[in-house]
Amino acid sequence: MQTTLPEPCCTIDLSTAEQARLVTMFKALGNPIRFEIIKFLATHPQCITGDIVDALPIAQATVSQHLKVLKQAGWIDGIVHGPATNYCLHVENIAWFKSKVGEIL
Amino acid sequence: MQTTLPEPCCTIDLSTAEQARLVTMFKALGNPIRFEIIKFLATHPQCITGDIVDALPIAQATVSQHLKVLKQAGWIDGIVHGPATNYCLHVENIAWFKSKVGEIL
DNA sequence: CTATGTTATCGTATTTTTACGATTAATAGT
DNA sequence: ACTATTAATCGTAAAAATACGATAACATAG
Numbered sequence: 593m594q595t596t597l598p599e600p601c602c603t604i605d606l607s608t609a610e611q612a613r614l615v616t617m618f619k620a621l622g623n624p625i626r627f628e629i630i631k632f633l634a635t636h637p638q639c640i641t642g643d644i645v646d647a648l649p650i651a652q653a654t655v656s657q658h659l660k661v662l663k664q665a666g667w668i669d670g671i672v673h674g675p676a677t678n679y680c681l682h683v684e685n686i687a688w689f690k691s692k693v694g695e696i697l
Numbered sequence: 698m699q700t701t702l703p704e705p706c707c708t709i710d711l712s713t714a715e716q717a718r719l720v721t722m723f724k725a726l727g728n729p730i731r732f733e734i735i736k737f738l739a740t741h742p743q744c745i746t747g748d749i750v751d752a753l754p755i756a757q758a759t760v761s762q763h764l765k766v767l768k769q770a771g772w773i774d775g776i777v778h779g780p781a782t783n784y785c786l787h788v789e790n791i792a793w794f795k796s797k798v799g800e801i802l
Numbered sequence: 803c804t805a806t807g808t809t810a811t812c813g814t815a816t817t818t819t820t821a822c823g824a825t826t827a828a829t830a831g832t
Numbered sequence: 833a834c835t836a837t838t839a840a841t842c843g844t845a846a847a848a849a850t851a852c853g854a855t856a857a858c859a860t861a862g
Contacts, residue, residue, distance in 0.1 A: 597741070597744065597748045597751070598741055598742070598743065598744060598748075599741075600740040600741055601740060601741070601742055602739075602740055603740060604736055604739060604740060606736070611729075611732065611736075612729070614732070615726070615727060615728065615729050615732050616727075618723050618724075618726040618727035618732070619723075619724070619727025619728070620727070621720070621723040621727075622720060622721075622723035622724025622725070622726075622727040623720065623724070624716075624717070624720050627716065627719070627720050627723070630801075630802075631709055631711070631716075631801070634707075634709060634801060634802065635705040635706060635707055635708060635709060636702070636703055636704075636705055636706070637703070637706055638703065639702065639703060643702045643703075646702070647702075681802070686802050689802075690795075690798060690799065690802065693795060693798070694795065696735075696736070696739060697735075697739065697786070697791050697794075697795065
């Protein structure tokens with residue numbers, strides 16, 4: 593009953609680095625708190641860490657950790673402004689993500 | 698130096714259930730092996746579990762587990778055909794994912 | 803220089819994910 | 833019914849993610 597492996601119907605053009613970057617972006621948004629942060633930033637552009645902390649039911653240290661993950665994944669950008677940090681969505685990377693997902697799926 | 702929380706610039710229309718579903722889909726693809734499986738299915742439509750196992754460097758039990766995660770997340774569909782299972786991408790759910798991501802980001 | 807406000811990092815406990823071998827389940831062929 | 837083939841599930845060990853309090857770092861105000 594074993595069928596031979598069908599020939600590929602097409603190829604996907606994606607470098608190892610690009611694929612790793614995509615997986616990292618998927619992983620970063622695969623967490624309810626981080627998704628909430630992205631949603632918050634989408635509706636509240638240019639807010640500081642404290643605003644995000646206030647909007648969430650978790651400790652400041654944990655929020656900071658999640659922001660780090662989102663930043664390293666490329667979803668957000670943090671600009672230090674005085675003692676505070678302004679966070680915003682990284683529009684270029686988000687566009688790249690959507691474009692690549694559209695190519696593949 | 699504390700700024701007041703800026704007013705939301707817009708709202709995002711997303712039910713709790715939809716948001717949970719999106720997070721689950723992001724999480725499922727946030728794993729290198731599962732991403733590879735999706736890529737494999739995109740280029741090799743209608744193959745069986747064994748084909749996927751052969752294409753990956755991990756044990757059959759682990760592949761089966763990953764397939765379950767992808768199926769529960771809605772990325773793929775498994776149709777039992779004799780002793781084997783044919784897997785394919787769940788095109789409707791994928792379209793839904795892309796559409797929602799486009800709305801939000 | 804000191805105090806304050808803001809955020810990041812450290813150390814750690816708990817939970818979740820990942821991977822494996824072994825076993826079970828289910829179907830098809832003889 | 834018996835055997836072979838295919839895939840899912842079980843039990844479990846190891847690794848990674850998540851959350852917290854405490855502390856450190858850094859800029860600004862006084």
